[in-house]
Amino acid sequence: NACMQMKQTLRLTAIEADEAVNDVNKTNKLLYYERHKSKKMKAAMMNLCEENHVLRERNQELEIEKEQHQKEMNVVSRSLRKFVKYWRKEREDFQMNNENIFVMAHEERMRASHDYKAMGTEKCADCSESVSTIISSTSLITDDTCATLRLENHEKPNFDPKLDPNSNSRYESLDYEITFKKSPPGIQFKPFDIDEENKTIFLVCAYKGFRGDNGSRKPSFGARLVGIDKINQEEIENWAMKDLVSFLNTKNGPLKLIFRDEDIPPEKIEVLKKRAKELGFNPK
DSSP: OHHHHHHHHHHHHHHHHHHHHHHHHHHHHHHHHHHHHHHHHHHHHHHHHHHHHHHHHHHHHHHHHHHHHHHHHHHHHHHHHHHHHHHHHHHHHHHHHHHHHHHHHHHHHHHHHHHHHHHHHHHHHHHHHHHHHHHHHSOSBOTTSOBOOOOOOOOOOOOOGGGOTTOHHHHHHHEEEEEESSSOOSOEEEEEEOTTSSOEEEEEEEOTTOOOGGGOOOOOTTOEEEEETTBOHHHHHTOOHHHHHHHHHHOOSOEEEEEEOOOOOHHHHHHHHHHHHHTTOOOO
16 A cells, blocks of 8 residues: 555656646746847847937938028028118119109200290390391381381291290100009199199109009109099199099009109198108108
8 A cells, every 4th residue: 555655646746747847848938939039129129229329310410401501591591681672772773863864854854945935035136136227227218208118038046846935845745654554553642722723733742652563663753643544634633632532542454644744832842742751751
């Protein structure tokens, strides 16, 4: 019986030992797999570290490029601002030169008109002197006791209607037309009543919102409005300021304005400058 029990015990011990060996083998396999997995993770971690290092270097390079681009943009912005400022100055100088040229031409026409007046007065005086000389030197009574008056034929002086102050062609030569693609044109007017007449004239006093189409120049400061499209000067003189504003604001399509440069009394110029300053425009 003792031997049988010992044998039984040994058999159980052998079974337990086999199970223990199997567990050890399984543990060794798991340990091997874990070590292999750990090596892979270490290799992946090393790759990630290298990639991270490369990305950081690339990020630094991009930061440097960004700073360089920012500096270039600042330089371009400064150059563009300088160019715009220079272009605006050149444009203002160009417009001012055009206005000065037109004013000089207008003054030259007015001077020519005054010279024509003086020349006409001198010629009239010369003609009267020559007539009186002819009358005094010619006998008023013939041999047959008949009254007579003999006058020599004189050539007529050259007549230039552009210099005649009483000719309408003089004023037509000073009229000029400006066409706008749409209304309103951005030109402000100041109305003035004509003395002893129930009429009104409109003079340019500001250019707030003016936009020149096709490079057209601005009308002169103080220029008189004498025509709108097919509306003539006589009809405009019967308008009130509200009629002009209403027409310009409701006009559809292209707009044609006709102006005339005339001599303006100093008191009207002061009124125009005062109105221009009220509208936020500083006349030069």
